[in-house]
Every structure is written in structure tokens, then in C-alpha cells.
Amino acid sequence: MGIDQRREKEKQIRRNDILEAAEHVFFTKGYNQATMDDVAKAAEFSKRTVYVYFNSKEQIYFEIMIRGYRLMIGLLKQKIQNAGAVTAIESLKQMGDVFYSFSRQHPEYFKAIIEYETAEIDFESGVTDEARDECYALGEEMTEYLVGLLGQGMDEGEIRKDLDVVKTALVLWSCVIGVLNTAHKKEKYIRHMHSTTPDELVSAAFTLMLESIRN
Structure with missing residues (x-):
């Protein structure tokens, strides 16, 4: 696996990790009450990193x-x-x-x-x-x-x-x-x-x- 492929794979893993965390937050707290801060905390990423993958x-x-x-x-x-x-x-x-x-x-x-x-x-x-x-x-x-x-x-x-x-x-x-x-x-x-x-x-x-x- 080349460097570019490895980076893309790692990017997809992080993206999926954020989605998994967000799903848990939205489903337990409710979409309207949940915030991007909640998502970032659950995903164990900074909010800035979350915004790299989702706008x-x-x-x-x-x-x-x-x-x-x-x-x-x-x-x-x-x-x-x-x-x-x-x-x-x-x-x-x-x-x-x-x-x-x-x-x-x-x-x-x-x-x-x-x-x-x-x-x-x-x-x-x-x-x-x-x-x-x-x-x-x-x-x-x-x-x-x-x-x-x-x-x-x-x-x-x-x-x-x-x-x-x-x-x-x-x-x-x-x-x-x-x-x-x-x-x-x-x-x-x-x-x-x-x-x-x-x-x-x-x-x-x-x-x-x-x-x-x-x-």
C-alpha cells in the first residue's frame, strides 16, 4: 500500500469514527440538543478536526x-x-x-x-x-x-x-x-x-x- 492509499484509508477511518460517535450522541441526546462540541468529545478529536471532515x-x-x-x-x-x-x-x-x-x-x-x-x-x-x-x-x-x-x-x-x-x-x-x-x-x-x-x-x-x- 502506497503512502497516498494509506493516508486515504486513515482518513476514512477517522471519518467513520466521527460518524459513529455522532450517531451515539444524536441518538442518546437528541439531534437538536447535541452540539459539535459533544460530537468532538465523543469522537475524542478536537472540534477543528471534526470540521475537517464534516462542515x-x-x-x-x-x-x-x-x-x-x-x-x-x-x-x-x-x-x-x-x-x-x-x-x-x-x-x-x-x-x-x-x-x-x-x-x-x-x-x-x-x-x-x-x-x-x-x-x-x-x-x-x-x-x-x-x-x-x-x-x-x-x-x-x-x-x-x-x-x-x-x-x-x-x-x-x-x-x-x-x-x-x-x-x-x-x-x-x-x-x-x-x-x-x-x-x-x-x-x-x-x-x-x-x-x-x-x-x-x-x-x-x-x-x-x-x-x-x-x-
């Missing part, structure tokens, strides 16, 4: 959100691979199961993704073009998979052929985000006021979504 707290949080996106997509791919050949409707059900499981098992990553999906943090001044482009690519990967399943379902005769697959994919994703966010944030309310569990709410919502596109 803002917003950039760090955005890249942590990307980690969550990667994890969620990885879980989805694993589910698909293990399932083998199934119908489009079954695959859509599996996607819903993965998204809900992810939201329960990784609530902090899910929270970061929700904040990205429901706001325009990708246009924060501290977010780099590279991070924004990677996030868009991950989002498009999800959309393209949904579009493919909708097309497959039409070919199988299970999904309505009058639907615009791209718009339908975007609507389904938006609905999933909204339902999972409600199940996550309003659990006590729906239990107390409607005697409904998050599991029941999500199951009913996913069934309704699928019925709305069935042939």
Missing part, C-alpha cells in the same frame, strides 16, 4: 440518515432474496413488513429518514452535493423497485392496468411513510382513544393500500 452538524445527521437508508434497503434485498419467486402482491406485502420491522427495530434511523422524507433537509446549506446525490440514488432505487413490482403485477393480472406506475409508486411510498410515522409517534393516542395497536393500524393500512390497486 456542519446538518451534514453529519444527513449522512447518518443515509446509513439508515442503506440498512433498510439491505434488509429489503435480503427479504427478497430469501423469498424467491413470488407474485408482485406478495412482494409488496413483504416490503411493507420490512419497512414496519425496520421502524420498530431501528427507531432512531427511522426517525432520521422520516425527517428527510417530510422536510427539505437535503437543501440545508451544510449538506454536500455528494451526500445529496447518494441519498437521491437510494430513493430512486426504492422507487424503481416499486415501479417494477407494479408493472409485474399488471402483467400477472393482479394490479389495475389503468394506473400510472410511477405516480402510484410515489403515492404508495408517501402513504407508507405517513402510516409508519403515525404508528411510531402516536402509539399511546391510538391505543387510548381507539383501542388499536400500531400493528393493527399498520396491517389495516397496508391492506387498504393493496386493495386500492388490485385489479
